Amino acid sequence: xxxxxxxxxxxxxxxxxxxxxxxxxxxxxxxxxxxxxxxxxxxxxxxxxxxxxxxxxxxxxxxxxxxxxxxxxxxxxxxxxxxxxxxxxxxxxxxxxxxxxxxxxxxxxxxxxxxxxxxxxxxxxxxxxxxxxxxxxxxxxxxxxxxxxxxxxxxxxxxxxxxxxxxxxxxxxxxxxxxxxxxxxxxxxxxxxxxxxxxxxxxxxxxxxxxxxxxxxxxxxxxxxxxxxxxxxxxxxxxxxxxxxxxxxxxxxxxxxxxxxxxxxxxxxxxxxxxxxxxxxxxxxxx
Numbered sequence: 001x002x003x004x005x006x007x008x009x010x011x012x013x014x015x016x017x018x019x020x021x022x023x024x025x026x027x028x029x030x031x032x033x034x035x036x037x038x039x040x041x042x043x044x045x046x047x048x049x050x051x052x053x054x055x056x057x058x059x060x061x062x063x064x065x066x067x068x069x070x071x072x073x074x075x076x077x078x079x080x081x082x083x084x085x086x087x088x089x090x091x092x093x094x095x096x097x098x099x100x101x102x103x104x105x106x107x108x109x110x111x112x113x114x115x116x117x118x119x120x121x122x123x124x125x126x127x128x129x130x131x132x133x134x135x136x137x138x139x140x141x142x143x144x145x146x147x148x149x150x151x152x153x154x155x156x157x158x159x160x161x162x163x164x165x166x167x168x169x170x171x172x173x174x175x176x177x178x179x180x181x182x183x184x185x186x187x188x189x190x191x192x193x194x195x196x197x198x199x200x201x202x203x204x205x206x207x208x209x210x211x212x213x214x215x216x217x218x219x220x221x222x223x224x225x226x227x228x229x230x231x232x233x234x235x236x237x238x239x240x241x242x243x244x245x246x247x248x249x250x251x252x253x254x255x256x257x258x259x260x261x262x263x264x265x266x267x268x269x270x271x272x273x274x275x276x277x278x279x280x281x282x283x284x285x286x287x
Contacts, residue, residue, distance in 0.1 A: 002192060003188055003189070003190055003209075004036040004037065004188070004189045004191070004192070004193050005034060005035045005036050005037075005186050005187075005188055005189075006035065006036060006037045006038060006039065006064075006186065006187050006189060006193065006199075007030060007035060007037075007038045007039070007173050007174050007176075007182075007183065007185060007186060007187070008038075008039045008041075008068075008080075008145075008171045008172060008173040008187045009039065009041050009070070009080065009116065009145065009148065009171075009172075009173020009174060009175045009176075009185070010026060010038045010039060010040050010041055010173065010174065010176060010182075011040075011041065011042055011043070011070075011175070011176065011177045012026055012040060012042055012048040013048075014042070014045075014047045014048035014051050015040065015042025015043070015045035015046070015047045015048040015049075016042040016043045016045065016177065017043070018043075018177050019042065019177050019178075020177055020178040020179070021176075021177070021178060021179050021182065022048075023040060023048040023049075023051060023052050023065060024052070024055070024059055024060070025179070026038065026176075026182060027052075027059075027060040027063050027065055028059065028060050029179065029182045029183065030063070030182060030183055031060050031062075031063045033182075033183040035063075035183060035186070036062075036063065036064060036193075037063060037064030037065065037066060037193060038063075038064070038065055038066070039066045039067075039068040039080075039082070039173070039199065040052075040065060040066065040067060040068055041068045041069060041070040041080050041116075041173070042069065042070065043069075043070050043071075043072055043078075043095070044069065044070075044071060044072055044092065044093055044094070044095040045069070045093055046067060046069060046088050046092070046093060049065065049066075049067035049068075049088075052065045064193065064194055066082075066193075066195070066196050066199055067083070067088065067196060068080060068081065068082045068083075068196070069081050069083075069092055069093075070116055071092055071095070071097070071102055072095045072096070073096075073097060073098060073099045073102055074095075074096045074097065074098060075098050075099055075133075076098075076099040076126045076133070076134060076137070077115070077116075077120075077123060077124045077125045077126050077128070078115075078116040078117070078124050078125070079099070079102060079113055079114065079115055079116060079126075080113070080114055080115075080116050080145060080171075081102070081106050081111055081112070081113045082111055082112050082113075082196055082199060082200055082203075083106070083109060083110070083111035083196065084109065084110045084111060084196060084197050084200065084266070085195045085196050085197050087109050087110070087111065087266075089105060089109065089252075089256060090252050091105065091249065091252040091253055091255075091256050092105075094248045094249035094252055095249075096246065096249055097249065097253070099126075099137055100137075101253070103137070103140050103141075105256060105260075107265070108260055108265045108266070109265075109266050110200075110265070110266035111200070112142035112143060112200050112203060112204065113141060113142055114141050114142055114143035114144045114145060114168070114171065115127075115141060115144055115145060116145050116148070116175070117145060117148045117150070117151050117155070117159075117175065118144060118145070118158075118159045118162065119151065119155035119156075119158045119159055120148070120150070120151050120155065127158075127159075127162070138162075138166050139166065141166070141168060142168070142169070142203070142204060143163075143168055143169040143170065143171055143203050143204075144159060144162065144163040144166075144168045144169075144170060144171070145159065145170075145171050145172065145173065146159040146160040146163050146170040146171070146172065146211060147159075147160075147170075147171075147172030147173070147185055147211040147212060147213060148172070148173060148174075148175050148185065149173075149174050149175060149176070149181065149184040149185045149213050149214060149215055149216045150174075150175045150181075150216050151215075152215075153215055156215075169203050169204065169206050169208060170208060170211055171187050171203065171208055171211060172185050172186065172187045172211025172212065172213065173185050173187065174213065181216060184213045184214045184216065185211070185212070185213030185214075186211065186212060186213055187208050187210075187211045188208070188209055188210040188211070189202050189207050189208050189209070190202075190207045190208075190209045191205075191207040
């Protein structure tokens, strides 16, 4: 079984307002650095993944560009969502859902969800909130990002301890938005991964055997990272964008709710290797 090297947290200029690198350039740089693939996790957008699929000249051979998303919830920060192949709910491109709804919809369609940088900056990360509010969700996650190069070593270590305590599979990614930080983190996968179905199966079956990379924490100042004024401003920025997206989100959620009431949930993808999947994980998904 080949080992594959992926960056499982990538932002592009096509999908993230703060992204500085096109998906094509991103893939080329990662390929040059020895990576086999990337998971595009733009903020509330699938545009980059669509652009990659629609291109006739990808320019990067033997490299996998998989579709994911980093969804900005209105109540608990950022979450990485990976959906099965050819499943990309339009609702996920309208920011501002609550975490409870995001989890329900993700699992209904056979996808997986996990916190991005769980101990990162305030208002971006679930573990920076009140324990009484976030603890009930920990048992419903399918994995956890435990290595993010933009976070402090101590915060990544706390994320790893938390994942182990909840028996969650672990992932790692660079969270890069510009060229000079691309490839600073990796996830080594002991499986052949060519599609998001393969990636979901690999994560749930704990085939991500190692995560790591370099730290960018030295470029950040702890006072600025979690300062009240900056966090407060971002909180209102997020609320503002949420309000702007409200009409589209309400319409799309109504459409999706109508569909979900009339259809059964998709069969979880890990049924392919059910014997290798810990019982706790199947309970987490639909228990």
